[in-house]
Amino acid sequence: xxxxxxxxxxxxxxxxxxxxxxxxxxxxxxxxxxxxxxxxxxxxxxxxxxxxxxxxxxxxxxxxxxxxxxxxxxxxxxxxxxxxxx
Amino acid sequence: xxxxxxxxxxxxxxxxxxxxxxxxxxxxxxxxxxxxxxxxxxxxxxxxxxxxxxxxxxxxxxxxxxxxxxxxxxxxxxxxxxxxxxxxxxxxxxxxxxxxxxxxxxxxxxxxxxxxxxxxxxxxxxxxxxxxxxxxxxxxxxxxxxxxxxxxxxxxxxxxxxxxxxxxxxxxxxxxxxxxxxxxxxxxxxxxxxxxxxxxxxxxxxxxxxxxxxxxxxxxxxxxxxxxxxxxxxxxxxxxxxxxxxxxxxxxxxxxxxxxxxxxxxxxxxxxxxxxxxxxxxxxxxxxxxxxxxxxxxxxxxxxxxxxxxxxxxxxxxxxxxxxxxxxxxxxxxxxxxxxxxxxxxxxxxxxxxxxxxxxxxxxxxxxxxxxxxxxxxxxxxxxxxxxxxxxxxxxxxxxxxxxxxxxxxxxxxxxxxxxxxxxxxxxxxxxxxxxxxxxxx
Numbered sequence: 090x091x092x093x094x095x096x097x098x099x100x101x102x103x104x105x106x107x108x109x110x111x112x113x114x115x116x117x118x119x120x121x122x123x124x125x126x127x128x129x130x131x132x133x134x135x136x137x138x139x140x141x142x143x144x145x146x147x148x149x150x151x152x153x154x155x156x157x158x159x160x161x162x163x164x165x166x167x168x169x170x171x172x173x174x175x
Numbered sequence: 176x177x178x179x180x181x182x183x184x185x186x187x188x189x190x191x192x193x194x195x196x197x198x199x200x201x202x203x204x205x206x207x208x209x210x211x212x213x214x215x216x217x218x219x220x221x222x223x224x225x226x227x228x229x230x231x232x233x234x235x236x237x238x239x240x241x242x243x244x245x246x247x248x249x250x251x252x253x254x255x256x257x258x259x260x261x262x263x264x265x266x267x268x269x270x271x272x273x274x275x276x277x278x279x280x281x282x283x284x285x286x287x288x289x290x291x292x293x294x295x296x297x298x299x300x301x302x303x304x305x306x307x308x309x310x311x312x313x314x315x316x317x318x319x320x321x322x323x324x325x326x327x328x329x330x331x332x333x334x335x336x337x338x339x340x341x342x343x344x345x346x347x348x349x350x351x352x353x354x355x356x357x358x359x360x361x362x363x364x365x366x367x368x369x370x371x372x373x374x375x376x377x378x379x380x381x382x383x384x385x386x387x388x389x390x391x392x393x394x395x396x397x398x399x400x401x402x403x404x405x406x407x408x409x410x411x412x413x414x415x416x417x418x419x420x421x422x423x424x425x426x427x428x429x430x431x432x433x434x435x436x437x438x439x440x441x442x443x444x445x446x447x448x449x450x451x452x453x454x455x456x457x458x459x460x461x462x463x464x465x466x467x468x469x470x471x472x473x474x475x476x477x478x479x480x481x482x483x484x485x486x487x488x489x490x491x492x493x494x495x496x497x498x499x500x501x502x503x504x505x506x507x508x509x510x511x512x513x514x515x516x517x518x519x520x521x522x523x524x525x526x527x528x529x530x531x532x533x534x535x536x537x538x539x540x541x542x543x544x545x546x547x548x549x550x551x552x553x554x555x556x557x558x559x560x561x562x563x564x565x566x567x568x569x570x571x572x573x574x575x576x577x578x579x580x581x582x583x584x585x586x587x588x589x590x591x592x593x594x595x596x597x598x599x600x601x602x603x604x605x606x607x608x609x610x611x612x613x614x615x616x617x
Binding site: 095096098099102103105106107109111113114116117118119120122123124125126127128129130131132133134135137138139140141142143144145146148149150151152153154155156157158159160161163164166167168169170171172 | 201435447450480518588589598
């Protein structure tokens with residue numbers, strides 16, 4: 090067995106203990122829950138418009154995702170450009 | 176002049192303040208009611224315009240109930256109650272039943288959202304006057320006695336002398352009377368059963384004292400204050416996305432590594448949308464969802480309510496229940512509303528970037544709020560609470576049942592040593608298995 094594989098196996102104990110603790114803690118305390126207003130509110134949207142322009146190429150990266158991927162993190166705010174608000 | 180030929184510096188727009196965590200303002204609005212210049216220094220025509228009262232767009236006040244007496248339309252008695260499990264009011268004297276008027280139709284709250292311009296505020300959602308008192312007193316029209324109602328926690332009272340029942344129906348400036356109320360549908364027995372079921376699934380690692388003192392019959396029906404908001408909005412987001420073009424491996428055995436090639440795209444998306452009945456807590460305490468300090472996120476989780484069925488305000492619906500008073504104005508909630516609208520916009524555009532299989536990094540976002548409509552409402556919640564002693568005053572755990580849909584959520588305090596022991600035991604077993612595998616393979 091390789092050193093890497095051995096290390097991974099040895100990590101099983103601490104990782105399992107931590108994982109179980111957090112799973113149970115959240116199951117009891119539900120600290121991660123809140124109202125999913127993004128999906129539970131009645132929203133009527135017109136078709137999404139926009140543009141896609143190729144600007145660059147990445148070669149030979151080992152990362153499986155784009156750095157800073159936040160497509161599913163709706164609630165993490167990014168730089169706000171001021172619009173009109175009433 | 177020596178510096179006459181120096182060009183003026185380019186006008187750079189001020190930087191947008193950085194976002195610093197959930198709930199924090201991206202753009203702090205001026206305090207409600209504040210004005211950058213002293214109106215007294217302005218010319219008279221402008222001063223008159225500035226100081227003129229704001230228009231009330233939708234008047235939901237009930238003139239027929241202003242004396243506090245809600246009379247049965249059939250016999251005139253004042254002993255009116257909400258009939259449990261329905262939206263009906265019932266006269267306890269002659270058993271006459273009648274239905275409250277749905278505000279959705281009465282005031283047209285469900286229509287014309289895409290035509291909304293500016294900010295429309297229903298009369299029950301107006302700003303709270305700083306000097307408004309919580310205690311309200313009525314002169315009983317039956318016997319002339321003074322009856323006091325503390326609007327902080329109740330909206331009805333009975334005259335001690337002649338047994339007339341009073342309700343706070345006049346839209347006073349202390350924020351206690353909303354535009355509408357959504358009556359309880361889930362009965363107490365049902366709520367107790369749901370709470371018991373919820374806790375029964377979380378007993379093993381629950382705090383011993385919590386289990387010993389668990390009496391779901393102590394659940395309390397509370398009307399909590401919310402703002403229900405319709406919005407007509409546009410949003411833009413910009414960022415970069417990547418599409419994988421090639422995947423290959425180099426090296427062999429343990430040194431084998433996977434590499435990716437990808438095309439990078441600059442993306443822009445625009446979406447126009449309307450939201451119908453977005454619900455925000457209009458109480459400072461309930462709106463604080465910091466899970467380290469409280470468990471208000473539990474009450475937040477049981478949203479949404481079927482707010483379309485809300486009826487015009489009538490204090491008789493609250494007889495037998497407690498209530499919490501609204502203490503936040505429209506201006507206070509604007510930042511949180513914009514935050515939620517941006518989140519909705521980001522969720523809306525997600526489907527349009529599905530082809531970017533290496534993900535998208537949104538870098539900028541813009542929100543244009545064309546129009547909003549604000550209605551204040553009391554929504555029904557069954558609340559069971561347990562106070563866990565500890566440092567800094569301990570923690571108040573809630574188990575909440577949505578008084579309309581029955582959705583149940585709760586926070587059950589844990590017995591830490593038990594939880595840690597269980598985690599360590601499982602970790603030790605896993606480690607043992609790992610050691611056996613390692614031992615047998617070497």
